[in-house]
Amino acid sequence: MLFTDVIRTKRDGSALSREQIEFFVDGLADNSLPAEQVSSLAMAIFLNSMSFDEAGLLTSAMASSGTVLDWKKEGLGGPVVDKHSTGGVGDKVSFLLAPIAAACGCFVPMISGRGLGHTGGTTDKAESIPGYNATPDFGLFRKVVKDIGCAIIGQTEDLAPADRRFYAIRDVTGTVESVPLITASILAKKIAAGLDYLVMDIKLGNGAFMESPERARELANSIIKTADSARLKTHALITDMNEVLGTTVGNALEIRESIQYLRNEVREPRLDDVVLSLCAEMVLLGGIESDRESARRRCEEAVSSGKAAEKFARMTAALGGPIDFVDNYDAHLAKAPVIRPVHLDGVLTSVNARAVGNALIELGGGRKKVGEKLNFAVGFSDFASVGSALGQDRPLALIHAANDADADIATRNLLNACETGASSPEMRPVISEILTG
Numbered sequence: 001m002l003f004t005d006v007i008r009t010k011r012d013g014s015a016l017s018r019e020q021i022e023f024f025v026d027g028l029a030d031n032s033l034p035a036e037q038v039s040s041l042a043m044a045i046f047l048n049s050m051s052f053d054e055a056g057l058l059t060s061a062m063a064s065s066g067t068v069l070d071w072k073k074e075g076l077g078g079p080v081v082d083k084h085s086t087g088g089v090g091d092k093v094s095f096l097l098a099p100i101a102a103a104c105g106c107f108v109p110m111i112s113g114r115g116l117g118h119t120g121g122t123t124d125k126a127e128s129i130p131g132y133n134a135t136p137d138f139g140l141f142r143k144v145v146k147d148i149g150c151a152i153i154g155q156t157e158d159l160a161p162a163d164r165r166f167y168a169i170r171d172v173t174g175t176v177e178s179v180p181l182i183t184a185s186i187l188a189k190k191i192a193a194g195l196d197y198l199v200m201d202i203k204l205g206n207g208a209f210m211e212s213p214e215r216a217r218e219l220a221n222s223i224i225k226t227a228d229s230a231r232l233k234t235h236a237l238i239t240d241m242n243e244v245l246g247t248t249v250g251n252a253l254e255i256r257e258s259i260q261y262l263r264n265e266v267r268e269p270r271l272d273d274v275v276l277s278l279c280a281e282m283v284l285l286g287g288i289e290s291d292r293e294s295a296r297r298r299c300e301e302a303v304s305s306g307k308a309a310e311k312f313a314r315m316t317a318a319l320g321g322p323i324d325f326v327d328n329y330d331a332h333l334a335k336a337p338v339i340r341p342v343h344l345d346g347v348l349t350s351v352n353a354r355a356v357g358n359a360l361i362e363l364g365g366g367r368k369k370v371g372e373k374l375n376f377a378v379g380f381s382d383f384a385s386v387g388s389a390l391g392q393d394r395p396l397a398l399i400h401a402a403n404d405a406d407a408d409i410a411t412r413n414l415l416n417a418c419e420t421g422a423s424s425p426e427m428r429p430v431i432s433e434i435l436t437g
């Protein structure tokens with residue numbers, strides 16, 4: 001088969017056959033297809049989309065392009081549940097939710113992604129913890145999940161390798177925002193991870209890949225239906241991504257906020273709502289509680305009692321991070337040499353979260369090219385939420401930069417991304433829908 005014929009099939013708007021999809025996935029996994037052909041097909045799919053059946057074939061081919069984990073033989077004694085986000089700005093939910101769910105009795109083998117487009121990646125954030133091994137061998141991954149209840153890792157060489165390569169190429173070729181491609185990318189990893197249940201966080205808004213409620217719903221339904229046909233029971237929450245989630249954006253800064261949350265020091269209300277709602281859905285889906293309210297109470301208890309923080313500390317140490325990380329996080333995390341406030345006057349009425357994500361890339365905290373090394377220390381902290389009154393005593397945010405020139409650019413980018421007015425706008429719900437299939 002000639003790969004140019006596969007590209008031409010999709011370019012001309014026809015459906016790809018099973019053989020064509022398998023040929024593509026094999027070529028991704030064994031690196032025999034060059035990046036220019038992969039990106040060309042990605043763009044053709046982006047423009048002409050895929051049917052439900054094509055997306056299902058792409059999902060299962062990518063899921064079985066490497067090892068598929070089987071937790072049954074581990075005798076875990078609890079449900080194997082995970083959540084996955086479609087990607088946002090300041091989205092550090094995984095670092096909170098995985099240990100909370102583990103403290104509630106779930107087993108969470110979380111295989112996360114790197115930064116994609118303007119959105120940050122959990123794997124990159126995890127690697128900002130000194131010593132943290134985000135690509136352990138399966139033996140260690142299994143042991144950490146079994147002993148502690150959760151392990152957050154990135155895609156290893158063996159797990160859905162076809163998606164790992166496709167993801168990296170999509171990241172830099174403007175081909176991310178496609179319902180079938182996002183569906184296949186997420187579910188390939190989740191099916192390979194051997195889950196019993198999945199909760200999806202479908203981000204909606206100017207910082208999400210889906211900017212309208214209709215598109216967010218379309219993606220949620222596509223994921224639920226495709227997962228169902230792979231016997232992976234999935235619920236989806238549509239959550240607001242029209243501003244930074246929490247108060248930080250940037251790898252080490254987001255880890256810092258996560259620890260402060262787990263230590264019950266700072267729990268930004270929107271972040272808190274997203275974390276507890278998603279986590280309660282995991283506890284409910286996993287059959288640990290029978291209604292959402294009790295599930296949420298159980299999650300809240302896991303945070304306030306410090307049990308979730310303890311799970312996080314044990315997971316981090318087991319994966320090579322510092323043993324005193326939760327107690328002494330500030331001593332371990334990278335810090336930027338330049339930290340300066342950005343000032344605006346008035347009530348913050350809107351934040352273009354995508355522009356904030358892109359501003360982080362400009363600072364060196366996200367990638368412009370495949371494989372680029374990141375500066376973990378840079379980003380934004382103390383980011384005001386929409387509705388906050390800003391002025392000399394309350395800046396919009398603090399910029400953390402490698403040098404003054406970068407900080408100048410970031411200041412301009414943030415000022416362009418945010419608007420103020422005389423009064424607070426109508427507030428959007430943080431969780432707009434729960435879809436259960």
Ligand code: URA
Pocket residue numbers: 085086087113116167176181182183185186
């Ligand atoms: N997350 C993924 O894992 N893949 C996508 O394509 C988008 C978000």
